[in-house]
Amino acid sequence: MKILQTGGANQTLTVVPRSYPSSVTLTVRDTSTNTSTVTQTVTFTKSNDKASFTHAYNLKEGRFYDLKLEGGIGANWNELTTLWQSTTDNWESVFSSLETIYLDKIFCTDQTINQATNSYYTINSGDYTETTSYPEDEYTIID
Numbered sequence: 001m002k003i004l005q006t007g008g009a010n011q012t013l014t015v016v017p018r019s020y021p022s023s024v025t026l027t028v029r030d031t032s033t034n035t036s037t038v039t040q041t042v043t044f045t046k047s048n049d050k051a052s053f054t055h056a057y058n059l060k061e062g063r064f065y066d067l068k069l070e071g072g073i074g075a076n077w078n079e080l081t082t083l084w085q086s087t088t089d090n091w092e093s094v095f096s097s098l099e100t101i102y103l104d105k106i107f108c109t110d111q112t113i114n115q116a117t118n119s120y121y122t123i124n125s126g127d128y129t130e131t132t133s134y135p136e137d138e139y140t141i142i143d
Helices: 077-086 091-095
Strands: 002-004 010-015 024-030 035-042 045-047 050-056 064-071 099-108
Touching: 002 010, 024 050, 035 050
Parallel strands: 002 099
Antiparallel strands: 010 050, 024 035, 024 064, 045 050, 064 099
């Protein structure tokens, strides 16, 4: 699972895909609303069998998303247009040649999460405050 923040700023993800195609289609699906956002032509930076890519996501706090990367023929619009103009085959069979190269889940939060310092996500962050201004309460038990 990948942890990302809200806002439209660029965020970099590092993944280990099944293959390293030159052009990749990124699909992010909001599991709450079942709406998908498709981004054409995401560029990989390969380093030590890992691939990194940077993208500006439009995510909402506390939601889960499905991440899918697809590569192959038709992964970007230029290839798709050329393919459409030159094909004599059934379009569905040509377009279905996209292969899924990576699947993952995304969770969106603006909380600072760092397992090394035991800073984990809490659903109640900022909702409750503990006051220490009251004196110690004393209780008397009567039998």
